[in-house]
Amino acid sequence: xxxxxxxxxxxxxxxxxxxxxxxxxxxxxxxxxxxxxxxxxxxxxxxxxxxxxxxxxxxxxxxxxxxxxxxxxx
Amino acid sequence: xxxxxxxxxxxxxxxxxxxxxxxxxxxxxxxxxxxxxxxxxxxxxxxxxxxxxxxxxxxxxxxxxxxxxxxxxxxxxxxxxxxxxxxxxxxxxxxxxxxxxxxxxxxxxxxxxxxxxxxxxxxxxxxxxxxxxxxxxxxxxxxxxxxxxxxxxxxxxxxxxxxxxxxxxxxxxxxxxxxxxxxxxxxxxxxxxxxxxxxxxxxxxxxxxxxxxxxxxxxxxxxxxxxxxxxxxxxxxxxxxxxxxxxxxxxxxxxxxxxxxxxxxxxxxxxxxxxxxxxxxxxxxxxxxxxxxxxxxxxxxxxxxxxxxxxxxxxxxxxxxxxxxxxxxxxxxxxxxxxxxxxxxxxxxxxxxxxxxxxxxxxxxxxxxxxxxxxxxxxxxxxxxxxxxxxxxxxxxxxxxxxxxxxxxxxxxxxxxxxxxxxxxxxxxxxxxxxxxxxxxxxxxxxxxxxxxxxxxxxxxxxxxxxxxxxxxxxxxxxxxxxxxxxxxxxxxxxxxxxxxxxxxxxxxxxxxxx
Numbered sequence: 364x365x366x367x368x369x370x371x372x373x374x375x376x377x378x379x380x381x382x383x384x385x386x387x388x389x390x391x392x393x394x395x396x397x398x399x400x401x402x403x404x405x406x407x408x409x410x411x412x413x414x415x416x417x418x419x420x421x422x423x424x425x426x427x428x429x430x431x432x433x434x435x436x437x
Numbered sequence: 438x439x440x441x442x443x444x445x446x447x448x449x450x451x452x453x454x455x456x457x458x459x460x461x462x463x464x465x466x467x468x469x470x471x472x473x474x475x476x477x478x479x480x481x482x483x484x485x486x487x488x489x490x491x492x493x494x495x496x497x498x499x500x501x502x503x504x505x506x507x508x509x510x511x512x513x514x515x516x517x518x519x520x521x522x523x524x525x526x527x528x529x530x531x532x533x534x535x536x537x538x539x540x541x542x543x544x545x546x547x548x549x550x551x552x553x554x555x556x557x558x559x560x561x562x563x564x565x566x567x568x569x570x571x572x573x574x575x576x577x578x579x580x581x582x583x584x585x586x587x588x589x590x591x592x593x594x595x596x597x598x599x600x601x602x603x604x605x606x607x608x609x610x611x612x613x614x615x616x617x618x619x620x621x622x623x624x625x626x627x628x629x630x631x632x633x634x635x636x637x638x639x640x641x642x643x644x645x646x647x648x649x650x651x652x653x654x655x656x657x658x659x660x661x662x663x664x665x666x667x668x669x670x671x672x673x674x675x676x677x678x679x680x681x682x683x684x685x686x687x688x689x690x691x692x693x694x695x696x697x698x699x700x701x702x703x704x705x706x707x708x709x710x711x712x713x714x715x716x717x718x719x720x721x722x723x724x725x726x727x728x729x730x731x732x733x734x735x736x737x738x739x740x741x742x743x744x745x746x747x748x749x750x751x752x753x754x755x756x757x758x759x760x761x762x763x764x765x766x767x768x769x770x771x772x773x774x775x776x777x778x779x780x781x782x783x784x785x786x787x788x789x790x791x792x793x794x795x796x797x798x799x800x801x802x803x804x805x806x807x808x809x810x811x812x813x814x815x816x817x818x819x820x821x822x823x824x825x826x827x828x829x830x831x832x833x834x835x836x837x838x839x840x841x842x843x844x845x846x847x848x849x850x851x852x853x854x855x856x857x858x859x860x861x862x863x864x865x866x867x868x869x870x871x872x873x874x875x876x877x878x879x880x881x882x883x884x885x886x887x888x889x890x891x892x893x894x895x896x897x898x899x900x901x902x903x904x905x906x907x908x909x910x911x912x913x914x915x916x917x918x919x920x921x922x923x924x925x926x927x928x929x930x931x932x933x934x935x936x937x938x939x940x941x942x943x944x945x946x947x948x949x950x951x952x
Contacts, residue, residue: 374525375541376570378515382642409642416644419516419525 365399366412367427372420379414379424388414397424404433487700490617490671493562493787494594495758497618497673497701499851500798502746502758503827504790507563507596508554510547511540511753512578516570518600518638518654521716522677522707525570540753540768544578548585549776554755554766555590556776559786561755564590567598567620568752573607583614592780594618598675602638602654604661612668619665620673620703621658625683626693628652633682636716659697666698673701673744678725678733679717680707691737702737703744706730706943727880727941731852745853748838757825759838759854797827801914805848808918813925815935816845818852820878820902821913822886829908829916833889839878842913844921849914855941875900880941882924885916901938 365387368379373394380388380395387401397414404426405412414424426432483491495502516525542550555561564586566572572579583595597611598620611619625631631651638650645653665672674694676687683690691702707724709717725733734743748758756762820839822831836857843852855877871893878884883903887910894904908916927933
């Protein structure tokens, strides 16, 4: 249902925060976290997840497998 | 504010571009024989409006950088492009010093910092926002900071440094906020070359890669430059010299930016130490040697004015170029400071600094006129230990960098600087650090210092570099020319034989603040 940010890789640059269409990203202790309740994987907004596309470190914004994939409302 | 913009802009874009591109800027005396903006008269051949903009801006005027200071505030952490010479795990390796973590500031903290620094360092005349990401990828924080600084410290010049991707969209806002100087980092005008420097850009909610990404980037950079020129905003172009990738191509870049009205071109050496973890650092891409860098700068000099005094400073640097006082102004210290901003005191102090600058300039011209009539093909480099003010006023062992001057019968021309970090700690030098210094200034015939110990002096002599301590606390250019005249006389009389020197190393790695 959501992306998550691998904290050990996050540079804290804040680029994802401004791009998130759901305002699901915020700073916590110098790095950034995604609120899984708000994240829609950008489905319905953009072709690709914005946090993934703008993040300067590869494999830092990744699908959180502990949640089921997001299902857009019909 | 709006009125000032109207005065400096012109309805005719071509006329403005020609006006800005046609002149030669500061410090070009040696090659062109023309008066530079450091001439005794002051502005030389610069139009008055442009002279006003550069005379106390350390990054836009080689002369000013000896006397006036700048600061950066790190309010813009996000970036919208990826560069192979940058690793965001640290700071941007070229545009800000690697390995030094910038303290991120909010706009309100940044504005307070500017007022505090300006009160402690009255010759601080310029505030720049240069990252550590891209200011225009953080537009809200960037413009809020500029707005607050304009209120709190109205005499400070505002500056921004960008990769140019978002420039066309923000040019009007830049003009509206009275930002007089913009630096764009342009490493290529050929997308094929760009694809080897930029793995991707993020634009319009999409990540673009390869040649397509570089094409969008170069298009926006050049269009942004034209739009800024049309609005009378002075533009400097920074280029990172990457041997084998864009070194020869930068001559084309130079022509492209000159024709679009760039005021100054700053070609910087690639910093690519493996420990910075950048793509170039890890794949073994080397940076240029001192000779390679200078040769490229010289090749471009005929086209337009080149900046050679850039220190590739970090996004939170404070002080004169080449010194870093950021440790004196951490957020904790600033928030505890009680500051009153004294505009009059700053003006008086700056007038005194301006007098000092003119005195130095006059001394140089006086000595230059004495050289008239001398004829020699000899041109050589000398290194100078200085703490600023245009004086030979630093002890050899305390110098963190040496300034390099090229001497010929047409004068003393600033040719760059070499970082050596601290060679002397607590009164005694160390063998290997002296070697570092010798490698860094190996292409020089002499080194001018305020003072030097017997041992290093002997070692320098053995390496073929004369240590000159007879001009302590005198003006740099004047002293160098007096020494050069004597040198030529000794060569002419057969007392010494002139031999060319070898290449020198550009030192990689971070300059750690000594404060």
